[in-house]
Amino acid sequence: MRIAQIAPVWYPIPPTGYGGIELVVSQLTEGLVKQGHDVTLFATGESRTDAKLSYVFDEAPSEKIGQVFPDLYHALHAYERAEEFDIIHDHSGKIGPGLGFFSPTPVLHTLHGPATEDAKTLYKALSKKIYFNAISNYQRECYGDLNFVGTIYNAVDLDAYQYNSKKDGYLLFLGRMSPQKGAHVAVQVANKLNKKLFLVTKITEQHEKKYFEEQVKPFLGKNSEVVGEVDLKTKIDFYRHAECTLFPIQWPEPFGLVMIESMAVGTPVVAIRNGAVPEVIVDKKTGFIVNDSVDEMVEAVKKVGSIDPNDCREHVEKHFSTKRMISDYEKAYEHILELEKSKKL
Amino acid sequence: MRIAQIAPVWYPIPPTGYGGIELVVSQLTEGLVKQGHDVTLFATGESRTDAKLSYVFDEAPSEKIGQVFPDLYHALHAYERAEEFDIIHDHSGKIGPGLGFFSPTPVLHTLHGPATEDAKTLYKALSKKIYFNAISNYQRECYGDLNFVGTIYNAVDLDAYQYNSKKDGYLLFLGRMSPQKGAHVAVQVANKLNKKLFLVTKITEQHEKKYFEEQVKPFLGKNSEVVGEVDLKTKIDFYRHAECTLFPIQWPEPFGLVMIESMAVGTPVVAIRNGAVPEVIVDKKTGFIVNDSVDEMVEAVKKVGSIDPNDCREHVEKHFSTKRMISDYEKAYEHILELEKSKKL
Numbered sequence: 001m002r003i004a005q006i007a008p009v010w011y012p013i014p015p016t017g018y019g020g021i022e023l024v025v026s027q028l029t030e031g032l033v034k035q036g037h038d039v040t041l042f043a044t045g046e047s048r049t050d051a052k053l054s055y056v057f058d059e060a061p062s063e064k065i066g067q068v069f070p071d072l073y074h075a076l077h078a079y080e081r082a083e084e085f086d087i088i089h090d091h092s093g094k095i096g097p098g099l100g101f102f103s104p105t106p107v108l109h110t111l112h113g114p115a116t117e118d119a120k121t122l123y124k125a126l127s128k129k130i131y132f133n134a135i136s137n138y139q140r141e142c143y144g145d146l147n148f149v150g151t152i153y154n155a156v157d158l159d160a161y162q163y164n165s166k167k168d169g170y171l172l173f174l175g176r177m178s179p180q181k182g183a184h185v186a187v188q189v190a191n192k193l194n195k196k197l198f199l200v201t202k203i204t205e206q207h208e209k210k211y212f213e214e215q216v217k218p219f220l221g222k223n224s225e226v227v228g229e230v231d232l233k234t235k236i237d238f239y240r241h242a243e244c245t246l247f248p249i250q251w252p253e254p255f256g257l258v259m260i261e262s263m264a265v266g267t268p269v270v271a272i273r274n275g276a277v278p279e280v281i282v283d284k285k286t287g288f289i290v291n292d293s294v295d296e297m298v299e300a301v302k303k304v305g306s307i308d309p310n311d312c313r314e315h316v317e318k319h320f321s322t323k324r325m326i327s328d329y330e331k332a333y334e335h336i337l338e339l340e341k342s343k344k345l
Numbered sequence: 346m347r348i349a350q351i352a353p354v355w356y357p358i359p360p361t362g363y364g365g366i367e368l369v370v371s372q373l374t375e376g377l378v379k380q381g382h383d384v385t386l387f388a389t390g391e392s393r394t395d396a397k398l399s400y401v402f403d404e405a406p407s408e409k410i411g412q413v414f415p416d417l418y419h420a421l422h423a424y425e426r427a428e429e430f431d432i433i434h435d436h437s438g439k440i441g442p443g444l445g446f447f448s449p450t451p452v453l454h455t456l457h458g459p460a461t462e463d464a465k466t467l468y469k470a471l472s473k474k475i476y477f478n479a480i481s482n483y484q485r486e487c488y489g490d491l492n493f494v495g496t497i498y499n500a501v502d503l504d505a506y507q508y509n510s511k512k513d514g515y516l517l518f519l520g521r522m523s524p525q526k527g528a529h530v531a532v533q534v535a536n537k538l539n540k541k542l543f544l545v546t547k548i549t550e551q552h553e554k555k556y557f558e559e560q561v562k563p564f565l566g567k568n569s570e571v572v573g574e575v576d577l578k579t580k581i582d583f584y585r586h587a588e589c590t591l592f593p594i595q596w597p598e599p600f601g602l603v604m605i606e607s608m609a610v611g612t613p614v615v616a617i618r619n620g621a622v623p624e625v626i627v628d629k630k631t632g633f634i635v636n637d638s639v640d641e642m643v644e645a646v647k648k649v650g651s652i653d654p655n656d657c658r659e660h661v662e663k664h665f666s667t668k669r670m671i672s673d674y675e676k677a678y679e680h681i682l683e684l685e686k687s688k689k690l
Contacts, residue, residue: 069463102447118414
């Protein structure tokens with residue numbers, strides 16, 4: 001199959017630091033190449049891939065994130081070549097799928113973001129022409145009636161995320177420095193338990209700096225340590241040796257890659273019930289799901305010794321492996337091509 | 346001819362207050378209807394037109410200005426109907442022409458904005474498929490090598506802008522409250538001359554408020570008066586009775602509707618040499634063009650008595666009438682249809 005993968009333009013593929021969507025796009029692209037497909041990745045010039053790389057920006061225009069021009073210029077370049085492919089898989093935000101509406105080649109758009117009212121209205125209009133997949137059933141319900149071909153969970157590369165059953169005594173928070181991700185809650189939990197906490201986080205944008213200065217930094221215990229963005233290997237090491245990962249999510253996260261990364265190496269997750277969390281963690285078996293309070297998280301952390309690291313790993317092997325994700329997307333592409341064929345009859 | 350006019354989504358057509366592009370789109374749309382064309386105006390629901398009005402937003406989403414969603418949803422609605430028209434004339438920003446690239450119907454995009462590096466890169470890429478016109482020769486030179494069908498100056502409705510040779514002794518500034526438009530310079534000029542100054546202006550966005558509070562308000566003389574956004578009739582009255590209009594423009598304005606509105610009613614303009622100013626004002630005949638200083642403007646205002654109001658009016662009648670603009674656009678559409686026809690041969 002001649003497949004185009006359109007990545008978001010804001011970070012390289014794979015990401016050198018922060019970038020959940022970018023990691024998924026990378027896994028999927030490399031997996032499809034290994035399956036023997038003819039894959040073209042539309043990303044930025046410094047991306048690394050075994051697919052054919054096509055780009056208009058040598059470097060990711062991260063400093064212009066959210067602006068129209070980079071997003072549009074990147075998507076335009078991809079869709080200009082639409083006729084060269086059997087299917088186009090678009091992971092970019094709104095402008096990409098907007099152009100995809102006029103594509104002669106069928107387009108699948110993976111919903112990576114939250115179902116805001118604006119997003120719902122736009123995607124509903126695009127649904128007349130393009131196909132969608134959700135990344136969790138929770139997200140799918142939020143979006144309602146779109147032209148869905150299914151729910152396909154994100155995945156983790158089990159070869160890279162090596163299992164480790166021997167844990168050190170620290171807690172781990174991993175995520176952007178944003179109130180939505182709940183670093184301030186993680187800090188309180190660590191303080192109450194008097195435990196070491198590593199915060200592996202991105203603090204680059206103005207609002208991230210403001211939140212950190214005002215709501216996190218003043219409360220950091222002497223055992224807490226803020227680590228900046230790290231490379232993949234270092235990140236995996238943080239996961240592998242943590243007693244547990246805290247996922248104090250403060251908004252309805254549509255998936256939550258952190259949870260499967262953690263469980264993959266055998267590290268349980270203590271998470272707040274929100275968004276897709278109950279679809280990803282098996283409560284009391286691969287971690288604990290609590291309601292929205294610091295005290296409940298504290299109590300749950302005290303019990304993580306009861307979780308078998310092997311159960312965490314097995315859960316990811318079964319439901320969140322890249323092998324499963326790639327196979328699901330291949331099936332979705334084939335399904336779309338069948339639907340398009342029957343339309344033409 | 347079946348013509349689609351795509352307005353920017355941010356303000357109604359015609360604008361109820363601020364909105365230069367919106368005024369031009371309104372003039373052109375109504376003029377084309379009068380010429381007997383079958384015109385559809387893509388704008389917002391509260392717009393008033395004799396053309397067929399088509400919209401997805403009941404009210405202009407002005408509070409979301411600059412966001413992707415309103416712009417994209419509006420443009421998508423228009424281009425979804427592309428096949429119903431012989432030509433599509435797009436006045437929206439970047440996303441509209443981006444979708445226009447994939448339109449089966451030829452698209453003319455009027456460049457209404459400044460030639461930033463990003464805009465130049467994007468429009469150059471779009472130039473493979475869509476047509477452009479500049480609104481001044483200055484602007485056209487800035488954009489360089491695009492698929493241009495010509496320069497078409499903006500225009501003013503001479504029936505609405507009635508001539509008046511009897512002036513009161515006040516100065517007029519009209520424009521957004523932005524450093525680029527130079528209200529702070531107008532205030533200094535009025536202070537030095539100890540003359541009454543009306544500032545008819547928009548102060549709605551955060552940066553406009555900040556600029557006003559910090560750089561304009563503290564220097565307002567007791568003879569200066571800040572008037573908010575006004576309706577068309579009131580605006581024209583301000584022009585008609587002014588001794589002269591100040592155009593202390595601080596950036597290379599690609600056209601400058603204020604200058605022709607003022608000259609249309611017989612009111613000379615004292616402007617700073619920048620952007621298209623020398624193409625619009627005849628120095629010493631319809632106003633004065635000075636270099637960038639308050640003192641030069643002061644000296645020029647002292648000499649405005651030497652300008653014949655009738656020369657101002659005649660200059661607009663000759664070069665900036667809606668009749669001329671509508672005829673120029675009709676010719677541009679016909680030229681594009683010929684070019685497209687010859688492409689297909």
